[in-house]
Amino acid sequence: MIGLLWEGRGMRGHCFSVMLTVLFLGTLLTTFIWYMSNDSHVEPHRLPAPKKTEKRAPSVSSDSCNDCSHVEPDKLPPQKKTEEKAPSVSSDNCKGCSKVINKVLEHYSQTWTKQEENYQKYRSQLHTRCRGSEKAILTQANTPVGSKILYDGEKQRFRKVTLELFRTFMKESPFSNKTWDTCAVVGNGGILTNSNCGNTIDSTQFVIRCNLPPLENEFKAHVGSKTDIVTANPSSYMKKFGGLQGQRRPFVDSLQKYGNSMMLLPAFSFAFSTPPCLRALYSVEDFEIPIQPVFLNPEYIQNLTDFWRSQGVREIRLSTGLVVTSLALEICTNVHLYGFWPFSHHPHGFQPLTHHYYDDRKANYFHSMPSEFKLLLQLHSQGVLRLHLGQCGEQ
Numbered sequence: 001m002i003g004l005l006w007e008g009r010g011m012r013g014h015c016f017s018v019m020l021t022v023l024f025l026g027t028l029l030t031t032f033i034w035y036m037s038n039d040s041h042v043e044p045h046r047l048p049a050p051k052k053t054e055k056r057a058p059s060v061s062s063d064s065c066n067d068c069s070h071v072e073p074d075k076l077p078p079q080k081k082t083e084e085k086a087p088s089v090s091s092d093n094c095k096g097c098s099k100v101i102n103k104v105l106e107h108y109s110q111t112w113t114k115q116e117e118n119y120q121k122y123r124s125q126l127h128t129r130c131r132g133s134e135k136a137i138l139t140q141a142n143t144p145v146g147s148k149i150l151y152d153g154e155k156q157r158f159r160k161v162t163l164e165l166f167r168t169f170m171k172e173s174p175f176s177n178k179t180w181d182t183c184a185v186v187g188n189g190g191i192l193t194n195s196n197c198g199n200t201i202d203s204t205q206f207v208i209r210c211n212l213p214p215l216e217n218e219f220k221a222h223v224g225s226k227t228d229i230v231t232a233n234p235s236s237y238m239k240k241f242g243g244l245q246g247q248r249r250p251f252v253d254s255l256q257k258y259g260n261s262m263m264l265l266p267a268f269s270f271a272f273s274t275p276p277c278l279r280a281l282y283s284v285e286d287f288e289i290p291i292q293p294v295f296l297n298p299e300y301i302q303n304l305t306d307f308w309r310s311q312g313v314r315e316i317r318l319s320t321g322l323v324v325t326s327l328a329l330e331i332c333t334n335v336h337l338y339g340f341w342p343f344s345h346h347p348h349g350f351q352p353l354t355h356h357y358y359d360d361r362k363a364n365y366f367h368s369m370p371s372e373f374k375l376l377l378q379l380h381s382q383g384v385l386r387l388h389l390g391q392c393g394e395q
């Protein structure tokens with residue numbers, strides 16, 4: 001039934017191909033910029049050739065949580081349908097987007113009730129096939145000295161676990177045999193702007209945030225500040241903090257707001273991710289701040305990718321948002337999602353949204369036809385998790 005959401009409306013062929021071209025060029029440009037931004041910390045001979053990239057296996061998308069879909073040029077999600085709508089949306093007025101959004105809302109129940117049977121089904125499948133509670137992060141228990149860590153983004157590459165690397169792992173998984181009653185996964189979407197969800201999020205037992213988001217005063221009322229897990233993609237912090245080559249104090253200071261939360265680093269997605277993630281970990285150790293850096297386990301990513309693919313997710317690389325949502329489904333009884341909304345306009349007022357709650361980039365329409373979001377919506381309507389799209393305290 002969700003498939004219906006993205007049914008196309010009548011559209012002229014030439015518009016469609018123009019949009020397709022724009023989309024393709026845009027993605028190429030993004031990929032190019034992404035490589036450029038990684039340049040500073042990559043040993044040149046280790047840069048994967050562009051050809052390889054297209055074939056590379058699943059890994060976590062380098063973008064933040066709100067980018068539920070990471071569109072790759074060679075693997076366009078169900079876009080034929082969605083693209084046909086794109087031309088009717090301009091960034092300032094929402095002529096056509098209300099149609100798309102209203103269709104989404106038809107499947108979005110405001111009076112949500114948890115459906116225990118559906119929740120248990122996903123939870124036990126995730127536990128059997130991916131076992132995030134034990135394997136989501138690398139630990140001394142699941143990754144002994146001498147073993148090989150296979151990169152999830154570069155199939156043939158691995159890193160042998162030396163004593164030095166082993167020392168950086170947590171002893172055992174902090175999630176094993178533990179269940180939290182309520183968890184919030186907070187994406188960074190512009191939908192959170194003026195949402196007043198800060199208190200609601202902060203009153204959740206366990207809060208997961210994405211990609212080192214700002215939590216300063218002007219945002220606190222809308223996104224809260226409590227943090228138990230925060231993900232950190234090297235592409236963002238390396239650029240912002242000079243590749244951690246010079247002074248590291250500004251970086252370390254920027255982490256203080258996350259307290260003693262776990263900082264989840266995708267150190268073994270690509271070979272070039274490892275040095276910057278280790279640099280982040282060593283910075284934290286050297287300055288002895290309370291945040292706890294941990295490494296995402298690439299085997300978990302791989303198993304998750306296989307699992308969600310079997311459930312219809314089409315993206316090659318899972319977004320970090322879906323990775324942490326999957327973990328939450330395993331370790332939390334009630335999962336609430338905030339800040340996940342891939343469309344350019346607000347579902348209620350139809351006002352234009354920024355890409356992230358903390359920037360003034362316009363939300364990018366072309367980022368927004370994700371099969372990942374379709375999945376989240378489906379999980380919401382099946383009562384597995386609850387997706388929050390409105391203001392808090394008003395619903």
Ligand SMILES: *[C@@H]1O[C@H](CO)[C@@H](O)[C@H](O)[C@H]1NC(C)=O
Nearest residue numbers: 127128129130131135299303
């Ligand atoms: C995940 O994948 C690995 C390697 O493909 C496999 O050995 C393992 O059994 C899988 N499942 C779990 C729950 O880890």
Ligand SMILES: *[C@@H]1O[C@H](CO)[C@@H](O)[C@H](O)[C@H]1NC(C)=O
Nearest residue numbers: 141172173174175176177178
């Ligand atoms: C979790 O529970 C299992 C079985 O009840 C037990 O064997 C295991 O040692 C426990 N793990 C931790 C980390 O407590």
